[in-house]
Amino acid sequence: MYKAIVIGGSAGSFQVVTRILSMLSPNLSLPVFLSLHRLKHVRSGFLEALMMKSKIQIIEPTDKEQIKPGKAYLAPANYHMYIELGNRIALSTEEPVHHSRPSIDLSFQTAANVYRDKLIGIILSGANQDGALGIKKVKENGGLTIVQDPKECQVSTMTEASLNLIKADYVFSSDRIADFLSKIK
Amino acid sequence: MTEIGIVDTRNIIKLIQEKYAYDFSDFALTSLKRRLESIIQQRNLKHPELLLSRLNDNPQFFEQMLEDIQVPSTEMFRDPSLWRLLRDELLPRINREFPRFKIWLPGSVSGDELYSLCIILKEIDLLDSVNILVTCMSSRSIETIKSGLLRSSKVEVSLENYNRLNGKAKFSDYYSTVNGTAYRDTNLIKNVNFELERIDLENPPCGVRLVLYRNKMIYFNPTLQLKVLKNINSSLSAGGHLVVGIKELLANLYNANDFILVNPSESIYKKK
Numbered sequence: 001m002y003k004a005i006v007i008g009g010s011a012g013s014f015q016v017v018t019r020i021l022s023m024l025s026p027n028l029s030l031p032v033f034l035s036l037h038r039l040k041h042v043r044s045g046f047l048e049a050l051m052m053k054s055k056i057q058i059i060e061p062t063d064k065e066q067i068k069p070g071k072a073y074l075a076p077a078n079y080h081m082y083i084e085l086g087n088r089i090a091l092s093t094e095e096p097v098h099h100s101r102p103s104i105d106l107s108f109q110t111a112a113n114v115y116r117d118k119l120i121g122i123i124l125s126g127a128n129q130d131g132a133l134g135i136k137k138v139k140e141n142g143g144l145t146i147v148q149d150p151k152e153c154q155v156s157t158m159t160e161a162s163l164n165l166i167k168a169d170y171v172f173s174s175d176r177i178a179d180f181l182s183k184i185k
Numbered sequence: 186m187t188e189i190g191i192v193d194t195r196n197i198i199k200l201i202q203e204k205y206a207y208d209f210s211d212f213a214l215t216s217l218k219r220r221l222e223s224i225i226q227q228r229n230l231k232h233p234e235l236l237l238s239r240l241n242d243n244p245q246f247f248e249q250m251l252e253d254i255q256v257p258s259t260e261m262f263r264d265p266s267l268w269r270l271l272r273d274e275l276l277p278r279i280n281r282e283f284p285r286f287k288i289w290l291p292g293s294v295s296g297d298e299l300y301s302l303c304i305i306l307k308e309i310d311l312l313d314s315v316n317i318l319v320t321c322m323s324s325r326s327i328e329t330i331k332s333g334l335l336r337s338s339k340v341e342v343s344l345e346n347y348n349r350l351n352g353k354a355k356f357s358d359y360y361s362t363v364n365g366t367a368y369r370d371t372n373l374i375k376n377v378n379f380e381l382e383r384i385d386l387e388n389p390p391c392g393v394r395l396v397l398y399r400n401k402m403i404y405f406n407p408t409l410q411l412k413v414l415k416n417i418n419s420s421l422s423a424g425g426h427l428v429v430g431i432k433e434l435l436a437n438l439y440n441a442n443d444f445i446l447v448n449p450s451e452s453i454y455k456k457k
Contacts, residue, residue: 041265041349043431062434063403064213064410076432078259082215091432092216093259093400101259110215 002144002184003118004030004083006111008104008134010037010126012154014049016174017124021054021072023182028056030184032072033083035107037100037126040078047074061089075102082110098130104158108134117142120184122177124148126158132165139166146170146177186226193233194218200240205247208384209254211409220254227253251323256404257295260339262346263399264431267451269350272305275426275453279394280311286394287316289420291386291413292401294321296330296369297339300359302397303373308353312373318390320382327379333369335360340367385412389420396421399452400430418443418456427454 009017013036024032038046050072051058058072059065067073067087075081076091080102084090097103108121108131121138123131125148139145147168150156162168172180194217198209209217221236230236239246262268279286290299299319306312321327335343340360347356360369396417402410414435417427427444429435429452435444444454 041345043264060432062432063430064407065434078263079432084213084215090213090215091403091430092219092256093403093430094216094219094256 001118002030002120004033004111004115005120005122005181005184006033006035006083006108006138007122007124008035008108008126008131008158009124010100010104010128010130010155010158012125012127016148016177018050018053019174020178020181021050021056021058023178024055025182025185026055027185028070030069031067032056033081033107033111034058034072034074035081035102035104035131036075037102037104037130038077040101043077046077050074061091063091064088075107077102080106082106083114084110085114098128100128100130104131105134109137112137112141112143115143119143120146120181122146122148123159123162124174124177125153125155127155128157129161131158132161135162135168136165139168144169146172146180148177149173186222187231187233189218189222189225189233191218194221196237197221197233197240200237201247204241205244207251211406211412213404213406216256216404217254220256224250224253248323248325252294252325252329255292255294255322255326256400257336258297258400259342260346261297261301261335261343262350263297264451265346265349267428267431267453268301268305268346270448270451270453271302271428272309272350275395276306276311277309279426280314283394285314285316287318287390287392288395288397289318289320289390289393290397291320291382291389291417292322292398293319293330294326295336296333296374297335297343298397298399299330299377300333300335300369300373303377304347304352304359305350307373313376317374317377318380318393319377320380320386322382322384324381327381331371331374331379333360333371333374335367335369337365337367385409386416389416391420392422393420394422394425396425396427398427398429400433402433403430421456423456425456427456428452429454 080092082090145168150159344356
């Protein structure tokens with residue numbers, strides 16, 4: 001059925017992401033890509049904090065790292081994270097997009113190009129527009145789109161920008177997003 | 186932005202290969218595609234076909250493209266902890282063993298790594314003890330680096346990085362602003378040698394003690410990464426060091442036991 005999940009978030013998304021990770025099936029058979037805005041000069045700490053309650057292993061990938069099912073891949077600080085053909089992750093130091101590196105748009109667009117309609121794209125709370133074009137691409141390529149309910153977001157700029165561009169398949173609260181993903185094997 | 190497909194990308198690669206004998210076929214596809222898209226947008230070409238015809242008719246356009254297709258460094262002193270380590274430990278240690286030694290910076294595009302290096306060398310009084318070789322794929326990159334240009338988007342972040350490594354001076358001592366544009370002090374690089382390089386770094390220099398090559402191989406696929414690494418390996422003296430980006434892992438592609446990872450957090454390798 002689905003072959004990958006890509007999640008984007010910025011300000012206010014940390015607790016939602018940790019909640020999602022804590023509810024995923026430990027036997028998940030697909031990879032999860034986490035493109036989250038983060039401080040660019042702080043290399044460590046973020047991964048460890050996300051890992052605390054996660055049911056699956058989280059990796060900050062090195063360039064051209066092979067993608068494995070059941071693992072989460074967190075975009076490293078100050079790099080864009082691309083999903084490359086040939087089941088590998090590619091990193092890039094190209095210009096920031098919407099002042100962001102990692103850029104959510106770029107992770108989503110490249111994941112959409114590779115996984116097409118077998119991709120689930122999720123946009124969470126965030127303070128800028130990065131991610132909106134990305135989730136649009138997921139939609140165009142036939143993937144499933146989920147946007148966190150802006151009413152519930154700590155900062156709703158990102159989710160509102162997304163919903164302005166597409167009609168998402170689901171607009172869910174964080175509980176429902178976590179619940180939905182927990183049923184994916 | 187105009188999105189170009191894989192077929193368009195392959196056609197562009199093929200034309201460049203046939204007409205200019207540069208082989209981009211082993212560049213990582215996603216980033217290459219994005220670079221081409223950005224060139225198409227900057228030049229207002231609207232369509233990949235127009236890029237193809239420009240490339241076919243205009244060698245100067247290709248020269249410009251050679252510079253634009255490469256990704257410049259993001260900032261000076263990226264990863265300040267690495268620069269601190271180079272300044273406080275590695276460079277003095279190499280100098281104790283080899284009073285005069287050679288440093289090579291392949292794949293240079295914007296000069297950020299070069300000027301960062303020269304600043305820390307100056308601050309530990311080693312600038313006159315090194316032979317630095319900078320190689321670039323494009324002659325335009327050499328001109329850009331020699332001009333000292335520091336893009337305005339990089340000034341603030343470079344300053345923050347410099348402060349994080351507790352530099353001896355003020356960052357603003359190292360550049361001046363002319364009509365709103367920052368130019369770095371080119372006295373820093375007056376003894377640096379510049380040469381053109383091929384994509385796979387064939388015919389590398391020899392007797393090199395330190396290679397700085399960070400976040401360059403990420404734009405290549407494993408085939409080209411391997412070729413480049415072999416050439417870097419042959420340039421280094423035994424015991425010489427190679428610094429790559431913190432998210433580049435030679436073990437992902439390089440099985441030969443030519444290098445030991447001596448500092449995993451800063452991605453510093455030593456040639457056996």
